[in-house]
Amino acid sequence: MGSPKVAVYTLGCKVNQSETEAMASLFKQSGYEEVDFDQVADVYIINTCSVTHLADRKSRQMIRRAIKNNPHAMVAVTGCYAQTAPGEVLNIPGVDLVVGTSERNRIVDLVNEARMAETPVNAVKDIMGMSDFEEIAGEEPEHHRVRAYLKIQEGCNRYCSYCIIPYARGPIRSRPMENVIHAVQRLVEMGYKEIVLTGIHTGAYGAETGNVDLAMLIRRLLEVEDLKRLRISSIDPNEVNEELLDLMAGSQVLCRHLHIPLQSGDDRVLKRMNRVYTTSDYKKLVEEIRMRIPGIAITTDIMVGFPGETADEFLHTLAFTQEIGFSALHVFKYSPRRGTPAADFSNQVSWKTKEERSKELISLGRRLSEKYAETNIGKVYNVLVEQDTRIKDALFWEGHTDNYLKVVFPCAEDDRRGFFVKVLLERYSDGVVYGRPV
The missing domain is CATH 2.30.30 (SH3 type barrels.)
Structure with missing residues (x-):
């Protein structure tokens, strides 16, 4: 008899990727051998996403694929889809354990407990009252020791009208600063050259206490010996402050790249989305960033087909996107999420219109990416x-x-x-x- 085998699959964001790597490491510390997801394993972990209905569907597909790979395996489902719809997940024949977005540090024990149970186990906890950051002790990424995604923050208090994530992840909880510093030191010692700071709402790091913020954390991290590159995964416009720009302008380690979600280039749509800035605010910020940090890449997320988005409002988004001149776009179509205010808004936009607008914006994004790349040719x-x-x-x-x-x-x-x-x-x-x- 060889070692038991575990296979993992990640859907969604870099936070999920970081958490999956940590869970896989916990299994390996417990004597498991990690194998590819399409191989026969004794335990399958599917870390799900629920940001759109397509993410829900893909999550279900991957759960069923695991069950098909080995009908006798333990199948454990974690992540945002598991947290927001545990009943749907438990109704899939062959699922043994549903965990959600907490208790991942106990995943090996939970799998062992579920193995002894006569019926599928729902281990999803109510996360809305949680106040502590969950440390997953197995955080040992393995990607040729090049780039590591380090989760520094959990949860979101923003409640944009379209977004399920605050319900899936709970309130803001920040990883203690000394723990982050220790984790970065360890990753550098392991040989990682680039550390990407990631979170559900990364720019809100420390907001629940008011004692620290992201810039203060980064200032400390830049003191870590032999750290070659530090990158911020994503940050909202209102969280890019003077201290952060000072650090970026004066550092060879902090990457000249900011991913700043826009979501819409129309102020009326932004207001309906419950975003807390205007296009004017956004433009002023970008102008200041580019003045302070020449050559910086500014990338963004843009949603098309938000309820009530008119043709004119979409044209405003197109024009504003062109005006800002992003380095790259991540375009996605609005998807109603059960329990969010926008799901009940009137004037839902047709799928055909969303598809057309998405294609047009993606095409613009390709042109903008080429334009930005061309400014770097010869360097x-x-x-x-x-x-x-x-x-x-x-x-x-x-x-x-x-x-x-x-x-x-x-x-x-x-x-x-x-x-x-x-x-x-x-x-x-x-x-x-x-x-x-x-």
């Missing part, structure tokens, strides 16, 4: 090499610059994963910058 950047990749039968190394350009350059014999390579950027094609080492 030399440090590229952190992540993996090799094959393009038209040729082998390349692939990595990212600090301003989040995906760069490929010809593959040499030696393994460059996890190394920084100086690369002259020569041309842009189909979302990739081609270059050569210098």
